[in-house]
Amino acid sequence: MRPDLSANNPPAWLRRLLWAGRATSLACVVLWCVTLRWSIWMESQFTDAWGIKHGAVFGRSVALWGRRIDATAKGWPSTNRQWQLVVTPGEFPPTFFPDYTTGGATGAGSIPLPWIIALILVPEGIWRIARKAERSTRAFAVGRGVCPACNYSRQGLSPSSPCPECGETLTAAEQSTIAAQQS
Secondary structure, three states, rough: OOOOOOOOOOHHHHHHHHHHHHHHHHHHHHHHHHHHHEEEEEEEEEOOOOEOOOOEEEEHHHHHOHHHHHHHHHHOOOOOEEEEEEEEEEOOOOOOEEEEEEEEOOOEEEEEHHHHHHHHHHHHHHHHHHOOOOOHHHHHHHHHOEOOOOOOOOOOOOOOOOOOOOOOOHHHHHHHHHHHHOO
C-alpha cells in the first residue's frame, strides 16, 4: 500500500524538506534585497571571486573554467591566496537572466536569486496542487458512495468498515460525511 501523502500531516521527512525549502527561499529573498543596495563578494589576487551581485549569485574563477596550464602559471593551486571582502554600492537594475562568459583562462557565471527561489518553491507548489486535487477527488468519490481508491460501490457498508475490494479504510472526516448522508 502506498504512503498517503495527501493527509493533513505529511511524513516528517517531507515536512523537514518543505521547511528547508522555505527557509532557503527566505534567505534568497533577503539576499536579493541586500544586493539591491550593496554587492558583496570575496575576491583573490588571481581574479577569483564568489558572492552576490546585481541580484544574482555569481562566481569567477581561473581554475574552474579556465585552461589548467594558465591557471597553474598564475599560482593555482596556492595556499598563499589572499582573499578580501569587497562591499560596493549595488547597481540597478538587478540581473534576471543567467549568464556565463569565458575569456582566456577565466570563466564567470551567475544565477539570479529569483531563479533559485523559483527552483525551490515551484516543486512545492506543484505538490500542493496535486495534493489538493487528490483530496477533492477522494471527497467526490466518497460523496458518490464509492471507494476513493478503487471506485467499488460502498452501498450497504458501514462507514467504518474497509472496502471489501481493496481494503481501503476511510478517514474519520470521510466517515462522518457518509454518516451525515445516511441519516
